[in-house]
Amino acid sequence: MASVRNCKKEYFRTSQVYYSNFCSCCPLCFYTSSYQSSIVFGNTIPLFYWHYSKKSVFKYLPPLNEHNLPYPDTIHPIVVHFVIAMVLFAVFCDLIGYFTKNPKLYEVSWWNLAFATVSIFISIIFGQIEAGLAEPYAASVSTLNVHTVLGWSLSGILAIVTAWRYVIRLQEKPQLPIPYLAASVLLAGLVCIQTYLGSLLVWVYGLHTIPVVDAIRGGLS
Amino acid sequence: MNPELLEQWGNLGINGLPYQIPIHPNLVHLTLGLFIVAIAFDIVGVLFPVEKAVFKFLAIPVTRSALFDVGWYNLLASAIVTFFTVMAGVFEVALAAPSADVTSAWGLHALETMILHGVGGVLILTLIVGMTVWRGFQRYQWRKDMARQVQWSYIAAGLFVFALMFVQGTLGAHLGAEFGVHVTADRMLQLGENPNQL
Numbered sequence: 001m002a003s004v005r006n007c008k009k010e011y012f013r014t015s016q017v018y019y020s021n022f023c024s025c026c027p028l029c030f031y032t033s034s035y036q037s038s039i040v041f042g043n044t045i046p047l048f049y050w051h052y053s054k055k056s057v058f059k060y061l062p063p064l065n066e067h068n069l070p071y072p073d074t075i076h077p078i079v080v081h082f083v084i085a086m087v088l089f090a091v092f093c094d095l096i097g098y099f100t101k102n103p104k105l106y107e108v109s110w111w112n113l114a115f116a117t118v119s120i121f122i123s124i125i126f127g128q129i130e131a132g133l134a135e136p137y138a139a140s141v142s143t144l145n146v147h148t149v150l151g152w153s154l155s156g157i158l159a160i161v162t163a164w165r166y167v168i169r170l171q172e173k174p175q176l177p178i179p180y181l182a183a184s185v186l187l188a189g190l191v192c193i194q195t196y197l198g199s200l201l202v203w204v205y206g207l208h209t210i211p212v213v214d215a216i217r218g219g220l221s
Numbered sequence: 222m223n224p225e226l227l228e229q230w231g232n233l234g235i236n237g238l239p240y241q242i243p244i245h246p247n248l249v250h251l252t253l254g255l256f257i258v259a260i261a262f263d264i265v266g267v268l269f270p271v272e273k274a275v276f277k278f279l280a281i282p283v284t285r286s287a288l289f290d291v292g293w294y295n296l297l298a299s300a301i302v303t304f305f306t307v308m309a310g311v312f313e314v315a316l317a318a319p320s321a322d323v324t325s326a327w328g329l330h331a332l333e334t335m336i337l338h339g340v341g342g343v344l345i346l347t348l349i350v351g352m353t354v355w356r357g358f359q360r361y362q363w364r365k366d367m368a369r370q371v372q373w374s375y376i377a378a379g380l381f382v383f384a385l386m387f388v389q390g391t392l393g394a395h396l397g398a399e400f401g402v403h404v405t406a407d408r409m410l411q412l413g414e415n416p417n418q419l
Contacts, residue, residue: 071327074396077246078253083255085254089298107287108294114281170282171328195250199242204396204419206406207396210323215410220417 005152026161064091065093068133068213073082076126084195087158091188098176106176117162120155122148127151137212137220138203147197154190225315230318234404235412237316243403245313248306249393255299256349260379261373263292289370293360300353303346310342319400320411327391330402334392341389348382 062070090112097105127148136144161183168180206212213218223364233239266288276283319331329337358375364370399409406416 067398073391073398078390079231080257081250081254084250086258088251089255089295092298104287105294107284108291111262111287111291112258112295115261116351124252129379137417166281173290181225195247196242199247201240201248203236203403204405205416206398206401206404209401209404211401211407211410212416215416220415 007127027198044123053148066132066213067208067218068135068216069130069208070133074130074202074208076123076128076130079119080195080198081156082131083116083123083154084191086116086119087191088188089139090141091184094176094181094184098181101174106169110165113162113165117158122201124151124155132179133214134201134207136207137216140201140207143197143200143205144207147194147201150190150194154187154194157187157190227318234405235408236403237318237408238313238403241405243309243313245306245309246393248302248309249265249390251302252299252306252349254297255302256386257383259292259295259299259358260376260383262288262295264376265381266306267369267373267376269369285368285371286370289360292371296349296353296356300349303349306410307342309345310339313403314339317337317396317402319396319402323400325395325399327395329392329395331396331402334395334400335402338389338392338396342384342390345382345385345389348385352378352382355360377388 062208064070065072067073090109093105093109093112097109129150131144134140134144161180164180164183168176201207202209227233227237230239236243266285269285275321314335317331318334319335321331323328325334327334332398352375355378356371359371359375364372396402397404401411405419409416409418
């Protein structure tokens, strides 16, 4: 453990060009940088990446590009299309279906929810990888933490709402129960908040944009 | 845009917009999500005879017509939303002030990327609306009484639009993540400021 305990931020930075210059809580050596005090699960990934790249098969991982990614562009913002659009459209169809009593829209809503539930887990996987490789600077850390916690929470909430919907659908009732509608409107609200937080990370804090990655490699922390 | 014209806005933020986050990328979630899922469910509907056993195994009751309903209503919603997506895009690209000396991963400068993305956006809007009309004719006229509601050529056209959307999306991603258009932190770095001041 002695050598691992030495993993100061600068050590990371000089010892390996790409996977080096980040600082967060490392699960192997418990080194915690000064600003990182919270539970960003994502930041554990590059540390594993770094540690394993020194020894095992992981050293064959592809190098990181100028976005600090092992592939051309961020994937998480693409996969989340299928959570945001499908949840919002499902709730929209539920509300229209409720007032127009059109059972077709209930089916549309159910299939969209089912699609969103599969997608949210895929988007969390990519979200974790990309949050981990983002090496967030101080100002962006708290937003990333809230986005991470809300994202995992939404996976549970969305799965529960979809399961609830599955049962309601099996019962073949003509109308949706009001508590279900209330829950799905709440779900849509949380999705909007989560989308807003993700937008802040990209469009305000610029995580994974080339200028910010450059600045972080140059010492921004 | 002409810097003097931009000054007439008065209270533009560092990101060059009169508000905190750009609207266009958020509407893009809806356009792409709705369109791709619409085509995906039409494909599932077309291949339904093959998948019947899978749905039975998963204990998910399913009717073929409901799958095509998803294909239709999602596409209709996508067509409507995309007008607003393009509108927001036109507004925000007009306020873009990217640096001239950067080249994207595809070897394009900001101006070329913006023009291609703009032309691509109008082209894709046209294709989505055209496909919605086509889909409507299949649903309500030509194939009204058929079990398979869409033609194979419609599915092929959908897959072609997927390819266009990939190109369009990558160009848009370059505008944000490489040229830093409307990204507050990138603008601050360009001005020599520290984004931690945010």
